[in-house]
Amino acid sequence: MKKIATRESYGKSLVELGGKYKELVVLDSDLACATKTGIFKEQYPERHIDCGIAECNMTGIAAGLATCGKIPFISSFAMFVAGRNFEQIRNSIGYPHLNVKIGATHAGITVGEDGATHQCNEDIALMRTIPGMTVIVPADDIEARQAMEAAVHHKGPVYLRFGRGEVPIINQPDYKFQLGKGVILKKGTDVTIVATGGSVPECLEAAKKLESQNISAEVINIHTIKPIDEETILRSAEKTGKVVTVEEHSTIGGLGSAVCDLLSEKLPTKIKKLGMNDVYGESGSARELLQKYKLDDEGIYASIMEFI
Structure with missing residues (x-):
């Protein structure tokens, strides 16, 4: 059974969606290689912003871009983009209900050797509490790619959770993702x-x-x-x-x-x-x-x- 890490799906989807939606921009916090947003940077360097190790600042920038009609994706490890960044997501994105998408990679214990400090097992709980936040956790590559496009079409904040390691592809090529439908x-x-x-x-x-x-x-x-x-x-x-x-x-x-x-x-x-x-x-x-x-x-x- 073929296996692909959903963070890989995230990076490749950004490139595909970037070609279809000119208003899509990507922000990262010095982790473009690990989060796979570096693939987008190579293709669309003028629409990629590396904010350095400053997740909270990255969120503020994304909020501003969203008010100008852009569709920003902010990216980092789940521990940083959801944990360190909670207040900014709550107040700068959630409260004004801005159209910002949050790409959280390296979630859960399958981050592996990085250990407890990087294994975010609290992010779904945090994001669920934010009024108006949509929370998506794709199971495989096919679902992750379709979830990404659904997030672009959805008006409002979306939290997308991706893993570090490879996971089996369980869905068929004709699979159709429906937001909110099990x-x-x-x-x-x-x-x-x-x-x-x-x-x-x-x-x-x-x-x-x-x-x-x-x-x-x-x-x-x-x-x-x-x-x-x-x-x-x-x-x-x-x-x-x-x-x-x-x-x-x-x-x-x-x-x-x-x-x-x-x-x-x-x-x-x-x-x-x-x-x-x-x-x-x-x-x-x-x-x-x-x-x-x-x-x-x-x-x-x-x-x-x-x-x-």
Whole structure:
């Protein structure tokens, strides 16, 4: 199965979209090589601004550009563009509801050897709290590219979360991304698995293991955390009666919390959240870390078996 890092998808999509939308500009904070915005810089140097290690200033510049009719993409690691930069995103982009897109790469524990300081497991929670912010976490290359174009067409701030490492391409070439609409990748009757981003392919593998134990799992890819697809989740939860959420993010404030908010209000359901359980990550290879925190296919399978 072919694998591509979604940060690569981000960089290549910027070039493609730059050719179609002349108002698109890209700002980076001295990480153009890692975030892959350097590809855009080579093609459109006059529309790329390296702001240096000054994420907050970068956000202010992007806000100004947005008021002049531009479509700015600001880029950095999730830890910096969402964490260090939260106040500026909230007050300079969110409050005036400006048309700025936030490209956050190197999210989650699969940043790997960079360690806990760079493994941002809190960004979805932060961005969800900003009124009017759309939050997207693509699962693979095909979805990431289409999500990028959807973000350009959407009027208002959008947070896009990308990973460092390569992930399998799970979608077919004819896949059609719909903002705010979840995708049922596998139908089932015994348990609903709701996943996002790089956790989606791991959940598909875990579902195969569950099938070997005669457990039918429905797997839903929720690529848009906000606004979340309430209808798809509620329909599946009503059918299976058990829900498991999986994300490479803290279990506090992310996908799991969004699903719990929905179910507790509209359809009380037995639920288990899988993710980073109020802990920091650590240095290690991406695969070793997924295994340690039970976010690989085997760990997800074992957790679901115990749950049901």
